[in-house]
Amino acid sequence: MGLAAPAEALGRAEFAIWGGHAVVAVTDQSGLSAALAHVKRTVAAFDLACSSFREDSELALLNQSPGEDVVVSRLLFDAVREAIRAARLTDGAVDPTVGQALVALHINPPLSDQPVRIEPVPGYAVVKLDEPNSSIRLPAGAQLDLGAMAKALAADVAASAARTAAGCGVLVGLCGDIAVAGEAPAGGWQIRVTDDHRNGDAPGQTVAIQAGGLTTSSVTVRRSADGPDAVHHLVNPGTGRPVDGPWRTVSVTAGCCADANTASTAAIVLGEQAPEWLEHNSLPARLVAHDGTVSYAAGWPAEGDDL
């Protein structure tokens, strides 16, 4: 094994994606184009399968076929299965059946002209997976949203594919969800943690990771229409409404980006219980309260925090 690449030798590229931006960094500049190509292919595949914002996605077809066993691609099946696993491991704090709630909140586009009420979500247990046939069945009134899970999973898959293609260490960031694969540069992959991934100059903290994933969930970013009625996109499955808890932003590291995203989202929903839950699950986290007070869990360092 060779020496880890120094940070100044990294290759790096950005491109626009899903209303934000993506970052691809490699430890060997010569592998950047191959890594970038694989990341873009992965992102395109996930978008076509899992997007709630395009009518031709597989997810849109599934959401419009209640009561039917819909045969789906392996990619969508795996993404839904991962989302259900996340729901199970968080006792429903993170739940993929928030699709209709997001439509009611004007965050996701409607599938029909039918009015949609704000109410508790149906819950992940209503989703029926048939693994041998790669089919999924939703009951009437249940719609899936895979936004957070699909983005994090895409980062994991893209990092793995890009690492193989580039033959060096790779970092993939998709709208603030970070996955790394292969050997990290000297000192680790340095990542700036803030409220909004589009504003890296905002107060926050720079940390370094060697493996796995790092994600940040925040209620400071508004997704619905502008104005006083604008709301953020993190829905409490128990109410079907945007989360109204003590935390404005939570960052988590885990063995992969999908798990980190599940944990950071769950922490926002869990509210006061989040620090204990994160400690219990050994999930290092940085939690920022609405007044700017910062808490740390499970070994996340406090050094160098601007807040």
Next chain:
Amino acid sequence: MPPAPQQTDPRREQMRQQALQRRQAVLDRIVATRSLVIGGVVALSCILAGYLDASAHTTTTSGSTSATNSFGYDNGSTGYANTYGGGSTQGRLGGGSPPSAASGGGSAVSGGS
């Protein structure tokens, strides 16, 4: 009036046939050699790809307790195909290490979207 048919010299015809056969033999050898070279390159590429894939899996799983997810899909129209070893366990979240404190801007920004 149609032209008179040309007289064929049997000896010249035999030499022409032999020349054609020799040329065909040379072409066959070229094709065989080229196939052998291409086959070798393909085989080496497969071996290399397998090695890289195995290395990727080893690296991915080393960051967690064990890998239980398996994504091996070819997503139709995009031609996308990949195998992701997963970095998590089915039974619980986690498997990561705490980050270390650092300074500077960093390679990427993690924030809300």
